[in-house]
Amino acid sequence: MGTEPMAAGGAAHEARLGQPARQAHQARLARVLADLRGDGAGQAAPLGLSKRTSNLFRDRAAGPKRRLDLGEFTNVLGIDPAAGWVDVEGTIRYEALVDATLPHGVMPAVVPQLKTITAGGAAAGVGIEATSFRQGLVHDTLLDFDVLLPDGRIVACSPDNEHRDLFFGFPNSYGTLGYAIRLKLRTIPVRPFVRVEHRRHPTPVAFFDDLARQCEGDADFVDGVVFSGKEAVLSVGRFVDEAPWTSDYGYERIYWRSLRARDTDYLSTHDYIWRWDTDWFWCSRNLGAQNPIVRRLLGRKRLNSRFYTRVMRLNSRLGLTRGLARLRGRFTESVIQDVDVPLDRAGEFLDFLLREIGILPVWTCPIRPADGAHRHALYPLEPGVRYVNFGFWDVVETDAPREAGHFNRLVEREVMRLGGIKSLYSDSFFTREEFDRAYGTRDYAALKARYDPQGRMLGLYEKCVLRA
Template sequence: MALGHGGYDTRVAALRAQLAAQPPGEPVRLAKRTSNLFRPRASTGSPGLDVSRFTHVLHVDPDARTADVEGMVTYEQLVDATLPHRLMPLVVPQLKTITLGGAVTGLGIESSSFRNGMPHESVLDMDVLTGNGDIVLARPDNEHRDLFFGFPNSYGTLGYALRLRIELEPVRPYVRLHHVRYNDPDTYFAALARACRERAADFVDGTIFGPHEMYLTLATFTGDAPQTSDYTWLDIYYKSIRTRTVDYLPVRDYLWRWDTDWFWCSRALGVQNRLARLLVGPRRLRSDVYWKVVAFERKHRLLARVEGTLGRPPRESVVQDIEVGVDQAAKFLHFFQREIPISPIWVCPIQQRDRRHWPLYELDPDTLYVNFGFWSTVPLAQGEPDGTRNRLIERTVTELGGRKSLYSESFYDEDTFWRLYNGPTYRGLKDSYDRERRLLDLYDKCVKAR
């Protein structure tokens, strides 16, 4: 059943013409009005390639449980197209405006990741516009399989996904949530590992409010619900975790339970007050609206100037997601709570779905990892340079054998970066698919922010 508009080939031809019109040697970038990246992006003055028309769900096949999707389709669009068929993507990242192409090239996780891995693991094939200017079909079993497996964690530096065919899985109308409180990190992470190993639920994640207040949320599909909660406007999902043991949500509301308040980051923007929420309305309580406010502040630094005028210390942005093996999770949490004054913390278990090798973000397929997400600012002590806490987190994660997502600022030196993210394989892919280096280098893009 076709759900999107036709004309994919026409859109591809128009994009080829744009690329051919670019001056030789000119760096190639996408012209994107929005981004879910939390790191600076250098301005080149170049208009970039306009991919804004690649926003169609081309086809949903309910029998094969697959979807053909253009790269700029958001997960909100995709979910709205698949749920009428009682299907969903195997992993739906937490924020509505994350695009499918962005999640595959830049990774993503959610509470189904302990059984389904990351979004790229459900990709069957994709059309990629490479730095060489070619559009190639990359599959795990054809001549471009090296690009297929090397594309995740390349962040658009090898090419851009124009179309992807992905697997889907069945859903039921509602999700039953069970929030279980723990007071001890060792017991907490042991319970998390056991729930994942025993498949005790369809979805597993957790929220840590303090050293002795941590919740494991076990969520399971169900065909009916005695009642459902609504966290799309006046009520706040993360606050309910502390007050409700059992909760029910429609499946769509479960998938977007974090988006209404950007997890808990809406509190920094003053919209957790009930009167403010009433005035703002549900249509503006969305992560993409909050992102525009944050982008404005980062550009103009109005709050930083006010705090400086009031004599308050400068603050460092600590916006990161990291993964460590579950056997190191309690140790990382002890470190974090000792050194980084941020709360709450999101935790999400993740395990590779199969034994295939994804070289630019290598995980042991036999290991259950725990993702820690923390997004706030911390005060800098007198004389401390910006980046102090982020560098400390990076060193600690490396010592614990973990990995860090590159969607936010990174501070690695070049040797360490390429050791962690497989420099030799990356350079081989670059030689094959971006010979003239028209796309940015991964280190330049993710660390130097060029």
């Protein structure tokens, strides 16, 4: 899976692995820098990554770009389980990163839900999972990182060095300031199994009250699913050393359905980390992959987010879903969104979702941003304030056409009204003024002037809203 050979041994292991791995990293870096600095003819076109896969869910314009290939940067450079960190290259996928850390009794402090997300992508975007109620978002777990700037410079960023502005400004920059070429991430200890308790609630009030209580308790993982206004399940996970049984949701059985069928469940830690990937939460149902016959025809190797993403992109290019809906006299809008709303306004937002959007189920995940004097400039959650992430991903159908982005605009306005913020990995329709208010663009302008003064990369609004 692209990682260097690993062996046990704490700090001594890090020393053995570190030097050869870092020398190989420097050699890879020299090749990329030669490519970046050598192609003078391509400087007029904006710089972009050459990627085989992507976890962005917004259409992009097919304008000219100068593509940089960072596909070799998939290695672990060092790990120190006792000190609680792992040092990696930017395009390593979390699937490989988890496989590299678990044998040492640790995992990255926050592991995003999909196996193909990269460490650098999660740092430049926004990564979340069920440890986020205590650990924050992926960027809250960064100790330091190196950024490859568009002019070929490499800057080392930490919370207290001369590039701390970029350390706190890089998250949510989406490849418009540079690329994280190396990252040092916090790890947390693990045990072999996770015991999951599924706590069912008949009202949103009871659900969010229990979510708040569990976040103050001794849980290791907290997330939940809203199935309707009268049914929500809070899942609370704890590491354990032994399990009376373990469930396998990697093939014939479906994890999200188990929330309604089981009060208690046990999974290996590896399988718990990837419990949502097999069925892309529940979105595999749109491909018929939750039908037992279709499931067996696809086989275990195709039941994963990697396969579904390919199918989704093919559907987007061909317009199959839109075409079939039009044959039925219906009009569609894709609403694929993750938003973060303060916990004390979460009930209001859920009421809005049920009333105006109607997509179900809805994933919920509590977040506690890192405490401290510094906020992340482009994703400015209030330090110490509990938020709830709502993830909802489907197509809304209507019997009459609406303006482009109608339902997504409703979501954006409601999130802003409630003091929340929306991730930018998917379609956005903000006006320039709304975007400036929400995403710290005054700080962004200063970062752009310092780290990309020649404008070799697209701007954040141009990339994420105008889809340049």
